[in-house]
Amino acid sequence: MLSADASFLEGLIAPEDLRKAHDRFDEQRLDYFASKLDFAGKRVLDIGANTGYFTFEAFERGAREVICYEGNAEHAEFIRCAAGIFDRKVEVKEKYLDFASPVAEAPFDIVLLLNVLHHVGDDFGDKTLTIDQARERIIENLNAFASQTDYIIVQIGFSWQTDYSKPLFEKGTKGEVIDFFRAGIKGYWKEVAIGIAEVDPNGATEYKDLNDRNVLRNDSIGEFRNRPIFILKSVIRS
Numbered sequence: 232m233l234s235a236d237a238s239f240l241e242g243l244i245a246p247e248d249l250r251k252a253h254d255r256f257d258e259q260r261l262d263y264f265a266s267k268l269d270f271a272g273k274r275v276l277d278i279g280a281n282t283g284y285f286t287f288e289a290f291e292r293g294a295r296e297v298i299c300y301e302g303n304a305e306h307a308e309f310i311r312c313a314a315g316i317f318d319r320k321v322e323v324k325e326k327y328l329d330f331a332s333p334v335a336e337a338p339f340d341i342v343l344l345l346n347v348l349h350h351v352g353d354d355f356g357d358k359t360l361t362i363d364q365a366r367e368r369i370i371e372n373l374n375a376f377a378s379q380t381d382y383i384i385v386q387i388g389f390s391w392q393t394d395y396s397k398p399l400f401e402k403g404t405k406g407e408v409i410d411f412f413r414a415g416i417k418g419y420w421k422e423v424a425i426g427i428a429e430v431d432p433n434g435a436t437e438y439k440d441l442n443d444r445n446v447l448r449n450d451s452i453g454e455f456r457n458r459p460i461f462i463l464k465s466v467i468r469s
Contacts, residue, residue: 256428256436257284260345260460263426263438264384267462270294273340276380278328279347283310283321289341290319298336302327302354327355330372337379338468344385346458348372349399353392365391366399370415377419377467385412385461389454404448405459409441412461419466426460428452 261284271293277286280299283306289297299321301307307325314321328334330351348369352360356368369387376383387408391397400407409425416422426438427445430452438460439445448457 254455256456259428259436259438260386260426261285261288263460264462265292267424267426268341268382268384270341274298274338275341275343276300276334276336276339277343279345280306280310280323282306283313285343285345286310286321287313287319289343290321294341296320296322298322298324298339300324300326300328330355330375333375334379339380340382342376342380342383344373344376344383346386346388348385349388349391349393351391362391362397362399366411369399370411373412374416374419377465381465381468382423383420383461383463383465385463386458388458403457405446405457408459409446416463420463421466421469423462423464426462428456430456 270289273289273294275286275289275294275297277283277289277297277299280286280301281303283299283301286297286299297320299310301310301323302325304325307323310321311323313319314323322336328347347354349365351365351368351372352358356372357364360368373383373385387399389398389400389403389408391399400411405427413422425441427441428436429439429445430436430449436452436456441459450457
């Protein structure tokens with residue numbers, strides 16, 4: 232079963248065959264992205280596109296072109312088929328991105344790099360990395376894009392390779408992730424916004440700007456919603 236769709240697919244594919252990715256809060260994350268950046272007329276790169284939710288929603292918000300990298304063959308084929316049927320200009324690269332080399336199609340206006348970098352040494356990159364080296368490589372890979380895009384939207388997990396026995400951050404707090412990014416991106420990126428998931432009394436999730444209250448870890452909402460969203464502007468290309 233595929234894990235995500237975009238709004239233009241709703242009602243066209245049976246729910247039992249294609250469900251929305253409620254567990255990843257894609258709609259809520261997208262609402263936050265779109266409140267900070269205008270996708271209209273932009274060239275967008277979606278790295279680790281999964282089944283294309285953000286790829287297709289970028290078009291719904293006016294992007295003129297989207298290139299996506301997706302190493303899962305079934306997911307890549309779904310994106311290709313959906314793009315062909317519904318006439319979306321999507322170029323699908325059925326592979327994991329090699330962060331060691333510039334992307335051939337660069338430069339971009341916006342890059343989506345969501346929950347990918349903590350898979351370094353697993354899905355991509357040097358398999359012999361230690362966890363300390365992985366932390367260094369995460370920042371190196373992020374900063375390599377500062378010459379390739381005007382803006383980047385990035386999110387990472389708290390554990391290396393999503394293995395909870397390999398924590399990237401000792402206490403697993405949002406503050407540690409934020410400090411890690413702020414220290415690592417100096418000279419490459421300017422912070423536009425940091426989005427944090429908040430849950431209202433009715434259980435609805437909304438991403439809001441970082442503040443002294445929502446920066447505190449909330450174990451009741453699960454690991455994924457504790458992951459901050461970073462929206463960064465390139466210092467190099469500005």
